[in-house]
Ligand SMILES: Nc1ncnc2c1ncn2[C@@H]1O[C@H](COP(=O)(O)OP(=O)(O)OP(=O)(O)O)[C@@H](O)[C@H]1O
């Protein structure tokens with residue numbers, strides 16, 4: 098029981114970070130980007146590539162109880178701007194051009210195409226076999242004995258993922274609440290024409306949105322790789338949970354996406370003992386169907 | 402030299418389909434010019450074109466003598482032209498304070514100082530600082546929208562029907578506020594449906610019919626002038 102909750106929250110962390118990026122790009126650019134999952138994949142693989150370059154064949158000395166060392170964090174720092182650059186490049190080459198003439202459907206279909214291209218590029222460069230940041234085997238710590246609610250074992254990496262997700266969400270909240278750029282993003286999401294009258298360069302705001310969404314996706318991808326495997330399909334497999342979380346939270350609502358992500362993670366985790374591990378995604382699917390039937394505006398609704 | 406002027410402005414939403422068909426007007430500092438006309442005449446379109454939100458096909462928009470036709474909309478507030486649109490003129494998802502601080506920071510001002518100055522000018526807003534702007538009453542919302550446009554101490558202010566949908570008490574309040582803004586030397590272009598109230602407040606009136614200026618005269622004498630109903634007729638029932 099406790100174990101399922103913990104597992105669900107760890108998966109939920111990854112889903113939350115991805116869903117926040119998805120909901121931000123949706124509310125500012127006004128289309129559902131089906132390529133968002135690929136940004137997670139690219140973030141994970143770019144970090145892997147930078148890690149390879151930094152280590153140059155040497156072993157990574159782990160930090161304290163964790164499975165990885167400083168080089169992984171350095172690689173992540175390099176991968177963040179690189180993932181953002183990919184998002185900006187796709188926007189420049191595709192979405193911005195299409196937005197000038199087309200409608201939301203054109204953009205959604207284009208994002209499918211971009212996703213396919215990005216995914217195939219990953220397979221072409223890195224192959225289809227699963228990769229890992231480290232081969233270090235982590236010993237899970239027993240936090241709760243087995244006779245209390247089934248007990249709880251968790252690895253230091255998993256605990257770190259939970260803590261860092263919380264930190265990232267708090268930082269994002271502070272950014273959106275207090276910085277001029279963050280406020281301009283909220284204002285532009287509400288009313289782009291008025292944002293221009295208030296002095297916001299909406300093209301710059303849109304670029305900032307891509308950068309932030311892609312950076313969150315990169316972090317989510319690395320967390321997914323750290324607590325699981327790095328695979329070309331990892332982002333695509335997360336697409337359904339991401340959308341379920343974003344819609345559950347009320348599309349455009351950042352806190353909603355965070356909560357939605359955690360709920361989706363828990364739903365998937367509790368699906369495993371009920372239906373078996375191969376049906377995890379059914380948890381997301383059930384959440385998505387339920388919310389669309391019961392409350393299509395999401396738990397927290399999009400504030401009108 | 403006028404603070405704000407439109408010179409032979411042609412503007413519309415689609416290429417080759419002008420809504421404003423060569424309109425000229427000018428507003429001096431400390432002057433209120435009422436922009437009147439029947440529904441669909443193109444008043445809002447002209448104001449939006451002057452604010453940079455609607456493309457100007459030909460002609461020019463001048464601010465204190467310099468041509469700002471090519472200046473992007475988001476830089477016009479900083480340059481000295483504030484605009485309060487007809488609808489959705491505050492960020493409903495931001496607090497009153499955030500609405501003001503955002504415009505102040507984007508204009509390169511100290512956001513605390515600018516906000517406090519506006520709170521001094523509109524004491525009601527200070528009381529409501531932490532409220533989401535979407536929860537304001539109609540009159541409070543207009544005050545906030547005007548405050549946002551005034552933050553950067555513009556040379557000119559354009560307002561699109563600031564009295565629309567307001568109760569008479571609020572209309573009086575908004576118009577009294579505009580009189581105060583005029584005293585600060587700001588040039589005001591006021592689009593209005595409320596012809597009588599606008600003519601009583603304004604110094605001059607410009608009447609736009611089908612995208613062209615048909616009248617540009619001192620405002621007061623136009624009260625009761627039979628040419629006005631004639632110009633409005635055909636497009637609108639005149640009471
Ligand atoms: N966004 C738009 N796209 C296309 N046409 C528009 C748009 N907004 C207004 N129009 C058209 O432009 C014409 C003039 O509209 P405008 O809003 O400028 O008139 P107005 O004088 O402000 O009228 P009102 O007194 O009703 O506010 C109308 O025929 C209207 O249908």
Ligand SMILES: [Mg+2]
Pocket residue numbers: 444445446487561
């Ligand atoms: Mg109008």
